[in-house]
Amino acid sequence: MVNQKVNLNGLQLKNPVLTASGTFGFGEEFTDFMDLSRIGGIIVKGTTIRHREGNPYPRMAETASGMLNAVGLQNKGVEYFVNSIYPRIKNFDTNVLVNVSGSTIEDYVQTAEIIQDLENIPGIELNISCPNVKLGGMTFGTSCTEAAKVVEAVRRVYKKHLMVKLTPNVTDITEIAKAVEAAGADSVSLINTLLGMAINAETRRPVLSTITGGLSGACVKPIALRMVWQTANAVKIPVVGLGGISSASDAVEFLLAGASAIQVGTANFIDPTISQKIAAGIVDYCEKHGFQSVKDLTGALIIEDKTTSCTV
Amino acid sequence: MQKNKSYILDLELVEIQQLNSQYVLMKFHDENKLPPMKPGQFAQVRIDGSPTTYLRRPISINFVDIELNQLWMLVQIVGDGTRTLAKAQIGTKINMILPLGNSFGIPLPNERVLLVGGGVGVAPLLMLGKQLQEMQIPVTFLLGARSANDLLELDQFSRYGNVFTTTEDGSAGEKGYVTQHSLLSTDVFGRIYTCGPKPMMQAVSAYAKKHGIECEASLENSMACGIGACLCCVEDTSEGHVCTCIDGPVFNTNVLKW
Numbered sequence: 001m002v003n004q005k006v007n008l009n010g011l012q013l014k015n016p017v018l019t020a021s022g023t024f025g026f027g028e029e030f031t032d033f034m035d036l037s038r039i040g041g042i043i044v045k046g047t048t049i050r051h052r053e054g055n056p057y058p059r060m061a062e063t064a065s066g067m068l069n070a071v072g073l074q075n076k077g078v079e080y081f082v083n084s085i086y087p088r089i090k091n092f093d094t095n096v097l098v099n100v101s102g103s104t105i106e107d108y109v110q111t112a113e114i115i116q117d118l119e120n121i122p123g124i125e126l127n128i129s130c131p132n133v134k135l136g137g138m139t140f141g142t143s144c145t146e147a148a149k150v151v152e153a154v155r156r157v158y159k160k161h162l163m164v165k166l167t168p169n170v171t172d173i174t175e176i177a178k179a180v181e182a183a184g185a186d187s188v189s190l191i192n193t194l195l196g197m198a199i200n201a202e203t204r205r206p207v208l209s210t211i212t213g214g215l216s217g218a219c220v221k222p223i224a225l226r227m228v229w230q231t232a233n234a235v236k237i238p239v240v241g242l243g244g245i246s247s248a249s250d251a252v253e254f255l256l257a258g259a260s261a262i263q264v265g266t267a268n269f270i271d272p273t274i275s276q277k278i279a280a281g282i283v284d285y286c287e288k289h290g291f292q293s294v295k296d297l298t299g300a301l302i303i304e305d306k307t308t309s310c311t312v
Numbered sequence: 313m314q315k316n317k318s319y320i321l322d323l324e325l326v327e328i329q330q331l332n333s334q335y336v337l338m339k340f341h342d343e344n345k346l347p348p349m350k351p352g353q354f355a356q357v358r359i360d361g362s363p364t365t366y367l368r369r370p371i372s373i374n375f376v377d378i379e380l381n382q383l384w385m386l387v388q389i390v391g392d393g394t395r396t397l398a399k400a401q402i403g404t405k406i407n408m409i410l411p412l413g414n415s416f417g418i419p420l421p422n423e424r425v426l427l428v429g430g431g432v433g434v435a436p437l438l439m440l441g442k443q444l445q446e447m448q449i450p451v452t453f454l455l456g457a458r459s460a461n462d463l464l465e466l467d468q469f470s471r472y473g474n475v476f477t478t479t480e481d482g483s484a485g486e487k488g489y490v491t492q493h494s495l496l497s498t499d500v501f502g503r504i505y506t507c508g509p510k511p512m513m514q515a516v517s518a519y520a521k522k523h524g525i526e527c528e529a530s531l532e533n534s535m536a537c538g539i540g541a542c543l544c545c546v547e548d549t550s551e552g553h554v555c556t557c558i559d560g561p562v563f564n565t566n567v568l569k570w
Binding site (some may be wrong): 025 | 317318319320358363364365366367368409533534535536537538539540541542543544545546547548552553558
């Protein structure tokens with residue numbers, strides 16, 4: 001019997017599989033297809049202090065083994081979440097975390113404070129990495145100073161688990177990770193989407209209304225895996241890995257690279273049951289490879305001497 | 313409207329008809345009884361074996377043959393994904409999530425209805441026509457295409473109502489667009505259901521608005537998930553951005569910002 005439990009710096013997960021914000025709605029959209037109690041948690045759609053309409057259509061472009069999106073944090077605001085959505089989802093038999101975003105530090109702080117009062121929300125994921133909004137979002141996540149400021153401010157008021165979601169659109173993600181760790185983050189999740197672009201040659205126009213958008217899906221996995229490995233070697237807080245995870249084998253790779261838990265994102269669109277399958281597949285891997293506990297996979301990557309001479 | 317439950321099923325391709333160089337009619341069967349599906353709903357079809365196709369393809373439910381337990385899909389070959397799908401061999405199991413989305417509304421008693429379709433957009437109107445006929449509501453179809461060869465399933469449509477056609481080159485029916493058909497100046501309708509290219513639906517909607525006719529349009533916005541999770545397929549409405557996949561695909565055109 002493999003022990004699947006993961007302790008994410010105080011946040012107890014029944015297994016290491018979470019679903020990534022923006023790819024799993026509020027969980028309700030998936031209950032026709034799967035049993036939410038089979039996964040470690042869900043991170044619900046990005047929530048802001050006020051209602052946001054998001055960006056104009058078109059917001060999506062399919063790419064080779066992936067997709068670009070430019071949704072732009074469409075949501076009905078934190079009050080709507082508290083009054084209308086939370087009552088429907090608070091009794092899910094899994095951890096429900098809320099992804100929190102904002103345009104100013106004050107926005108982040110106020111939203112976090114409101115969510116703190118919700119008994120069944122054990123943590124938030126602070127989104128300082130959205131590439132699709134003009135104000136805030138990624139602008140906080142691309143500077144060590146700005147990232148530290150927003151995390152410090154939220155940390156002062158928010159006492160539950162504080163996960164900080166990092167952007168890959170930086171020169172050195174480990175510097176940002178170290179800055180948010182020092183500012184009080186309980187864990188970091190990475191990567192958010194990579195800034196990309198699509199053009200329709202026939203019409204000579206950009207596909208997305210915003211011209212650029214965030215790339216996700218299987219195509220980003222090698223980049224995400226590399227960044228998770230680098231970050232896990234740079235910080236002491238747990239790393240939650242995401243980026244293109246589409247199978248149990250993908251998930252195991254992230255754990256071996258140093259992640260303590262993983263998130264499944266775009267793959268939910270192709271197979272709405274994939275997160276549940278991945279959770280089961282990680283157990284199969286442990287049985288096959290003689291791991292008593294899923295947490296023992298974290299950082300269990302074997303690196304022979306000859307490979308360490310490569311520059312990283 | 314209460315959402316009907318959706319399922320992930322592997323349906324077996326049992327028949328494929330090449331209607332012309334651009335369109336195929338695919339018929340699928342399941343050993344278990346197919347779930348209840350309503351006119352206007354769609355399926356998210358997974359396409360294997362096409363490296364450039366990452367996401368599922370939303371495809372309208374064209375018809376459900378209850379006796380044979382068959383689901384029909386009218387597929388327009390647009391890119392790599394639909395090209396690969398159209399080449400599937402008989403007997404192949406195709407994975408799909410269905411049924412998804414809302415459906416066309418029910419007309420008021422004694423309301424005269426007109427079903428206006430263009431191109432592959434005629435697909436959901438066949439099942440709608442059957443439903444209306446079963447409700448003893450007289451059905452009139454007005455179907456438009458580029459040329460005679462692109463008018464699809466006319467034999468099927470004629471089983472459920474009167475069929476009028478237009479073609480842009482005049483090779484069948486009246487020459488011109490659906491909104492130019494003489495039927496619209498000689499007959500009076502209380503409700504129009506439309507599906508097809510956006511400019512056609514916008515013209516139909518404008519005609520309906522001008523004459524005080526209720527109009528419902530089925531939209532074909534590009535989608536990623538199809539189940540309301542990603543918020544990619546939004547349409548701008550009087551209620552703000554709403555998902556075409558779960559709040560649509562059918563909208564009363566009064567709420568659309570057309």
